[in-house]
Amino acid sequence: PLMVALLLLTYTSTNKAVSRTSQLMAERFNDEVVKNIQQLIDPISSLTNSTAAIAVTDHEFFRTDASWEYLKSSIEMANDIRGAYFAFSDGSFRAVYRAKDRAVFFGREAPEGAEWGYRWLDRKSGPVTDRIRFMTADGRLLEQRDTQVNYDPRVRPWYEVSVVQKKSNLIGPTVFASSGQIGLTFSAPAMSGDHII
Numbered sequence: 001p002l003m004v005a006l007l008l009l010t011y012t013s014t015n016k017a018v019s020r021t022s023q024l025m026a027e028r029f030n031d032e033v034v035k036n037i038q039q040l041i042d043p044i045s046s047l048t049n050s051t052a053a054i055a056v057t058d059h060e061f062f063r064t065d066a067s068w069e070y071l072k073s074s075i076e077m078a079n080d081i082r083g084a085y086f087a088f089s090d091g092s093f094r095a096v097y098r099a100k101d102r103a104v105f106f107g108r109e110a111p112e113g114a115e116w117g118y119r120w121l122d123r124k125s126g127p128v129t130d131r132i133r134f135m136t137a138d139g140r141l142l143e144q145r146d147t148q149v150n151y152d153p154r155v156r157p158w159y160e161v162s163v164v165q166k167k168s169n170l171i172g173p174t175v176f177a178s179s180g181q182i183g184l185t186f187s188a189p190a191m192s193g194d195h196i197i
Contacts, residue, residue, distance in 0.1 A: 040078075040080070041170070041186075043077070043078075044078070044081065044186050045168055045170075045186055047074050047077075047186075048168060048186040048187065048188045049168055049188045051070075051071075051074065051084070051086065051188070051190075052188040052189060052190040052191075053190075054070070055086065055190035055197050056190050056191065056192060056197065059192070059197055062086040062088070062094050063088075063092065063094070063124070067086070067094055068094070068096055068118045071084040071085065071086070071094070071095065071096040072084075072096045072116060075096060075098065081098075082097065082098050082176075082179070082181070082183065083095055083096060083097040083098065083176075083178070084096055085119075085153075086190075087153035087154065087156075087159050088123075088124075088197065089154070089195070089196045089197060090123050090124055091121070091123040091152050091153065091154055092121055092122055092123045092124050093119070093120075093121040093130075093151070093153045094119065094120050094121075095117075095118075095119040095178075096116060096117070096118055096119075097116065097117040097119065097132075097178065097179075098115075098116065098117075099114040099115060099116055099117040099134055099135075100114065100115050102114075103117075103179065104179055104180070105117060105132060105145075105147070105178050105179060106147050106148060106178060107180075108145075110134050111134050111142045111143045113136055113142060114134040114135065114136065114142050114143075115135060115136055115137040116134070116135045116137075117132050117133070117134055117135075118132065118133045118135060119131065119132040119133075119147065119178075121147075121149075121151060121153075128149050129146070129149075130146065130147045130148060130149045130151060131144055131145065131146055131147065132144070132145050132147050147178075151177055156174075156177065157171050157172075157174050157185075158171040158174070158185040158186075158187040159187065161187065162187040162188060162189040162196075163189060163196055166189055166191065167188075167189070168186070168187065168188040169186070169187050169188075170184060170185075170186055171184065171185045171186075171187060172184035172185055
């Protein structure tokens with residue numbers, strides 16, 4: 001009987017110790033996962049808010065080709081960011097995409113040697129145009145394509161949520177219109193008073 005009692009006591013003590021250790025390890029793992037996700041999200045969220053702040057300061061900046069360099073620099077910071085873009089309340093849209101490794105855009109591969117795709121959908125000045133320019137790493141134009149003119153960023157979830165909530169958001173997963181891939185989008189509204197720019 002003494003041996004059975006000792007075995008039960010040892011089993012119970014060991015079981016409690018293993019359970020507590022497992023619980024502590026799970027909590028530590030969860031904390032690490034949350035911290036790692038937060039370290040990925042925070043810089044992208046800050047960058048998205050900074051982009052909106054630029055548009056508030058200079059309403060026309062993202063209508064100029066100079067904005068491509070800004071958008072490109074914002075995605076160069078992390079390989080997981082596939083594109084950066086800005087949409088206007090009139091439906092115009094400017095974007096920079098990673099195009100290397102023959103990335104697919106609207107069902108067609110980017111040309112060989114393309115590093116970046118620069119897109120400009122203009123609904124403000126004259127006939128609607130939606131073009132993407134494929135560029136090398138050193139800025140040489142490889143190809144220019146007309147894309148689907150029926151694209152309207154104002155009906156995309158990231159735009160709609162920003163307009164309704166008037167704050168930064170993480171949207172997704174959603175299917176990207178340009179590539180058909182699934183991903184997340186960070187969005188922030190550029191507000192002028194109560195109006196979206």
